Amino acid sequence: MADAIEAARLGEKAGVDAITVSAYHDANRGALHSESNIPHVPNRMVSNAAAIKHSLSIPVIASGRIEPDSAEKHIASGQYDFFGMGRKILADPDLPNKLQAGTAADIRPCIYCYCCVSQIYVSKQIKCAVNPEAGFEKERELITSDCPRHVAVVGGGPAGMEVARRLSLRGFKVSLIESGKRLGGTLPFASIAYEPNEKLLKWLRRQVEQSTVEIHINTEATVDTLRRMNFDEVIIATGAQRSMPEGIPGSDRDFVFSGEEMRALVLSESHPGLKRKTNAFTRLMVKAGALTGATSIPELVRQASKVWLPLGKTVIIIGSELVGLELAEFLAQRGRTVTVMDESSDVGKGLYLVRRMRLLEELNLLGVMLIRKANNIVIENHKVSYTNSRGQVRSLKTDHVIVAKGASGDTSLAEAFKEAGFTTHTIGDCDGISYIEGAMESAAELAASL
Ligand SMILES: Cc1cc2nc3c(=O)[nH]c(=O)nc-3n(C[C@H](O)[C@H](O)[C@H](O)COP(=O)(O)OP(=O)(O)OC[C@H]3O[C@@H](n4cnc5c(N)ncnc54)[C@H](O)[C@@H]3O)c2cc1C
Ligand SMILES: Cc1cc2nc3c(=O)[nH]c(=O)nc-3n(C[C@H](O)[C@H](O)[C@H](O)COP(=O)(O)O)c2cc1C
Ligand code: SF4
Numbered sequence: 249m250a251d252a253i254e255a256a257r258l259g260e261k262a263g264v265d266a267i268t269v270s271a272y273h274d275a276n277r278g279a280l281h282s283e284s285n286i287p288h289v290p291n292r293m294v295s296n297a298a299a300i301k302h303s304l305s306i307p308v309i310a311s312g313r314i315e316p317d318s319a320e321k322h323i324a325s326g327q328y329d330f331f332g333m334g335r336k337i338l339a340d341p342d343l344p345n346k347l348q349a350g351t352a353a354d355i356r357p358c359i360y361c362y363c364c365v366s367q368i369y370v371s372k373q374i375k376c377a378v379n380p381e382a383g384f385e386k387e388r389e390l391i392t393s394d395c396p397r398h399v400a401v402v403g404g405g406p407a408g409m410e411v412a413r414r415l416s417l418r419g420f421k422v423s424l425i426e427s428g429k430r431l432g433g434t435l436p437f438a439s440i441a442y443e444p445n446e447k448l449l450k451w452l453r454r455q456v457e458q459s460t461v462e463i464h465i466n467t468e469a470t471v472d473t474l475r476r477m478n479f480d481e482v483i484i485a486t487g488a489q490r491s492m493p494e495g496i497p498g499s500d501r502d503f504v505f506s507g508e509e510m511r512a513l514v515l516s517e518s519h520p521g522l523k524r525k526t527n528a529f530t531r532l533m534v535k536a537g538a539l540t541g542a543t544s545i546p547e548l549v550r551q552a553s554k555v556w557l558p559l560g561k562t563v564i565i566i567g568s569e570l571v572g573l574e575l576a577e578f579l580a581q582r583g584r585t586v587t588v589m590d591e592s593s594d595v596g597k598g599l600y601l602v603r604r605m606r607l608l609e610e611l612n613l614l615g616v617m618l619i620r621k622a623n624n625i626v627i628e629n630h631k632v633s634y635t636n637s638r639g640q641v642r643s644l645k646t647d648h649v650i651v652a653k654g655a656s657g658d659t660s661l662a663e664a665f666k667e668a669g670f671t672t673h674t675i676g677d678c679d680g681i682s683y684i685e686g687a688m689e690s691a692a693e694l695a696a697s698l
Pocket of ligand 1: 404468486
């Protein structure tokens with residue numbers, strides 16, 4: 249800071265109009281790529297900006313994960329004069345206009361996924377996971393349609409909500425059909441595992457609810473039900489299937505949960521597999537969560553799970569892609585001793601480079617053991633055996649096992665609609681896991697093409 253203040257003073261003397269405060273980092277440390285100029289920690293560089301401001305008389309501009317309402321307070325208390333934004337403007341270029349218009353709740357939020365900045369590391373074009381128009385402003389522009397049709401969107405996850413919202417803005421008549429109790433799809437579960445996702449969930453729900461989209465919740469779409477409703481076209485956005493993958497001996501034991509079972513447990517949904525795997529108290533808590541609606545609010549679940557979680561002290565997660573690693577962090581932060589194992593040596597698939605580097609370092613600090621190249625995984629009685637990369641057989645005791653792998657696309661419903669003669673489109677995870685970015689992008693591409 250002493251050098252930075254001195255450099256800023258030299259600038260002032262030389263006649264510059266203002267100083268913008270940013271930072272750089274030791275590029276050899278993975279986590280630091282999200283700790284300096286594009287920080288993960290909110291207000292990371294505010295104290296630096298304030299120190300420079302107090303040494304100069306020209307205006308100082310701060311930046312780095314500063315929310316507009318925080319900036320109001322910082323500026324009012326004289327810590328700096330202006331603030332700059334990078335990611336939030338990529339996520340919603342209309343942010344300043346919406347603030348001015350008093351519609352802050354409609355600002356599309358950044359989810360701190362690091363897709364944008366990671367593109368640069370692999371020499372690819374800029375893009376934003378929540379704003380499919382960033383970098384594709386012409387191709388995906390929302391233009392009023394000259395032949396609007398009546399479209400059914402099946403599935404109320406991010407892909408379904410985004411395509412419904414976009415088509416309604418283009419003038420289509422849209423019916424959004426969701427089998428669950430509320431809109432969101434897998435996003436509420438993803439918001440419990442990674443808190444910044446919750447803002448997108450709230451934004452998408454709000455945009456759909458205040459649009460002309462007709463919402464049908466608690467409604468299972470079948471060929472028969474949709475035939476009666478007279479649609480011109482059907483869009484299938486029913487997500488992935490996360491049932492127990494085949495080929496892991498012992499995966500039917502009662503202390504082993506599949507991805508679907510974990511989701512049902514956390515969100516108080518019913519699942520046939522859970523009855524045998526949970527005790528009466530857990531079932532009561534899950535029921536209470538559903539009845540009070542508490543489990544429909546990801547932030548509440550995140551807080552409540554710090555006190556109570558129906559999982560023992562040690563947990564082994566099989567699967568080291570995005571979902572496995574996010575769950576590992578979530579559980580380790582709640583005092584569980586967590587091991588992640590996978591046949592693959594390539595951990596963190598689905599995470600963008602900059603976030604992956606940070607998460608791997610955080611998992612290490614939390615004491616999570618990562619076992620790569622674990623072959624012949626067998627689940628025995630509260631024990632998991634595997635063959636390590638040196639060909640040695642090893643085993644670890646555990647209270648619970650979560651199988652966070654084997655999720656795959658599922659176009660069976662789309663095939664049924666096609667066979668029945670409907671003009672059918674597919675988007676999002678039902679075409680193969682493509683995460684939030686893929687859900688939003690495929691929705692925007694389809695909405696622009698219809
Ligand atoms: C624990 C966890 C953490 C995650 N974290 C992240 C993350 O940090 N970043 C990220 O990018 N991704 C994350 N993901 C993945 C992300 O949530 C999904 O990729 C995304 O939600 C896919 O969106 P979708 O709209 O295609 O499908 P979904 O969100 O799965 O929605 C599909 C919807 O279709 C409904 N449906 C299915 N069949 C029917 C039918 N016949 N009739 C009516 N409705 C039907 C379902 O009820 C569901 O609501 C995470 C996933 C999990 C499980
Ligand atoms: C896609 C992207 C690329 C960036 N590249 C650089 C860079 O090469 N050097 C740098 O000093 N800052 C870089 N930044 C940081 C921005 O200049 C700015 O300081 C930062 O985005 C402000 O924080 P915010 O994104 O939380 O608003 C980048 C930011 C983004 C979003
Ligand atoms: S890509 Fe992700 S981190 Fe970058 S601006 Fe968009 S939502 Fe934010």
